[in-house]
Amino acid sequence: EVLLVESGGGLVQPGRSLRLSCAASGFTFDDYAMHWVRQAPGKGLEWVSGISWNSGSIDYADSVKGRFTISRDNAKNSLYLQMNSLRAEDKALYYCAKVHGAVSGWVDYWGQGTLVTVSS
């Protein structure tokens, strides 16, 4: 069974940092790309960042470029999102998403999400 378990969310002040983690199990982690997708309260899905199987291809939404950094540790079956200079508009539920492909594709599995709240 594929499991994606996010952690690291919480309440943080504007301008501060937070690091999200996603622990993956039930599949060969280093065969697949992984992405972060977020959902602001009452809003739709927004792609945040993605990383290919070998970290050779990485990209970010314009809204987070220069502030967020995605990474993965294939030895630990883990995905990360370092979020710096957080803003109020970054408040959202952040989902870890497994993609059916080494770089891109459809999301075949989602975690349950970790909530990030940015407020003073």
Add this chain to the structure above:
Amino acid sequence: EIVMTQSPATLSVSPGERATLSCRASQSVNSNLAWYQQKPGQAPRLLIYGASTRATGIPARFSGSGSGTEFTLTISSLQSEDFAVYYCQQYNNWPPLTFGGGTKVEIK
């Protein structure tokens, strides 16, 4: 960047009726389109990929069609558990993976 536009924003349907949801891409995505269902308090669930292939365990009442820029998700006979928000997503051009704004299917 490819923009995905879903219509209508809200669809009111009676149980047992057919629901037809639309998704339009600002440029061709070939058949590289997926549909997801999201219920309140839950993560999205994959329904369709490749524009028309049902994911594992998805009932046959869900069907997808289209290619290029115009896509449709059809729910042939709505069940109570189908009332949810539905999103389309293109994966033809990455980055980014772009989602539509969603269609809420509500009980009429």
